[in-house]
Amino acid sequence: MSQTAIKNGYYGDFGGSFVPEDLQEVLQYIGEQYEKYKNDPEFNEELEYYLREYAGRENPLYLAENLTKQLGGAKIYLKREDLNHTGSHKINNVLGQILLAKRMGVKRVIAETGAGQHGVATATACAMFGMECTIYMGAKDTKRQALNVFRMELLGAEVVAVDKGQGLLKEAVDEAFADLVANYKNTFYLIGSAVGPTPYPEMVEHFQSIISKESRAQHLAKEGKLPTAVVAAVGGGSNAAGAFYHYINDEExxxxxxxxxxxxxxxxxxxxxxxxxxxxxxxDEEGNLLDTESIAAGLDYQGVGPLHAYLHTTGRGEYVTATNEEVLEAFKTLSRVEGIIPALESSHAVAHALKLAPTLSPEDSIIVNVSGRGDKDVEQVFAMLNK
Amino acid sequence: MSQLKDAILATTANGDKAFVPYIMAGDGGLEKLQSTISKLQELGVTAIEVGIPFTDPVADGPTIERAGERALANGTTLRKVIETLAGFASEIKVPLVAMTYLNPILAYGVEQFAQDASAAGIRGVIIPDMPLEEKDIIHPALQEANIALIQLVSLTSTPERVERLTKASEGFIYAVTVNGITGARSSFANELEEHFAKIQDYTDTPVLAGFGISSPDHVKSFGAFCSGVIVGSKIVDSLANDDWATIEELVLASKVATVR
Structure with a gap:
């Protein structure tokens, strides 16, 4: 990305660090540590080791031939983040941040989670690195993702159901920040999405950028050119940030x-x-937050990472929507046609690809970021389809 | 100059300590705001901190957060609070301090907010999620309207930061006395006294202690090494229970007759 895009934690007009005084220095310290290690060869060697040996990278850029044939337009490639250990892209960032926490000498890690994927990934890494782990999750989310709650507990994490407000991701983030303020001396807050105050968005994007680093090289190797489009679901925006990152300067x-x-x-x-x-x-017009409603817990969030706000206002990124019905249809289509059950979050990207591919020519290609696998959603979809 | 600072200095000149209660506007209905403010004035408070409810109150403890949820459920908004205050502005005798998050002000419009707030008797604002580094978003408009921009100074801050915050703070300095969010706490860290002395070294602007003060004893023990106190959760709870006796005891503890 061009260096002018990000300056002092700002992406154009977006980003910054609007937190109470208690947090300012804690965040500044985390930012300094991140700056210190992100280009450190030893740090990166260790990160690459765990991404390869533990998370199972690199994962395939798979040509979805059946789907391509059925839609009769652009080639559809699937970036298989669903094949990572723990079943989503979340592990990429978790491994990066937990190695940072380890170098900072911290023994306790906290995290927020919406769908539970980030919580599971965090709990997993904490189990492996022997760290104490507390996961904050909205009470409503703990109900619709009960299996992920069990998974996190199985991995040794304490899951705190936040029964305030709507009981969604927003409330979980609030609680996690409160914990950080009270316990910053021995606690690292491992944010899973490309949101929050500086340095988090930049840090999450950096650790997720491995997605587009791989997909760009893979696509070049397979097609000898860059893809026509990259499509990714956006909630807070971490998988999309990772999927877009190394293409931002490829204007075409x-x-x-x-x-x-x-x-x-x-x-x-x-x-x-x-x-x-x-x-x-x-x-609303008073500056209070509006409620959200999505079948995908991981996208049920009022805000979005500053990178996406920047790409949106500059016109570099195109942001579209998919309805719950379109998403369910995409969930079923990819399962049936390719034998890949995508997460409901990722199904948003699939849903748009189903619309986009037929409008393009066979010379075009689309990379769809399959950010996670749908096993966690099967029970919810079963209930919705059998209502 | 700052009416807020003057009010605090006038109080301490008598040997009393400043007492600033925090109330959540709209908790129990906005129609209660006038009588609450007038009763607090009668008890002899120095200023009143008026909380504006927000959907994402990252710096509030559970008591105030719940009060905020009740106020939001009543339809309370920044706009309505200012309108309500403006309706009885002539009867407001003590300076008001608005405690609000940044986003409602941005949605209101910074300049318009400063003008309307000033007309409604607001003499200071506390914006907990706006760091000093970003104060230019609103500071010029507040200066124009003669409203003090109050900074929070935390125990976790480095000496350099304490110095910068202290020097930038207007009206008074809001010293955060317990790590973390607001709420009643029973014990206080030992380093507090030193912390306050350090802050007061940098400025003649009065320092008030906030976050966690919940008993007349707390009021007195903090009063011993700063210019006064801000009491939040305990006042909010007492108002919700219509328990004015507790509030009166707290205010009395700040008066010279009871301060040793």
């Missing part, structure tokens, strides 16, 4: 983010300061 590659119609932050929101940063947010 379309970057398409797909939001849930019921939480369409970029399509329907406006700039605001929330959760410690400035970005697009779904708010």
């Amino acid at each position: 590659v379309r970057l398409i983010g797909v939001e849930p119609a019921g939480a369409a932050t970029l399509s329907k929101g406006s700039p605001a300061v929330f959760h410690g940063f400035k970005s697009y947010v779904l708010q």
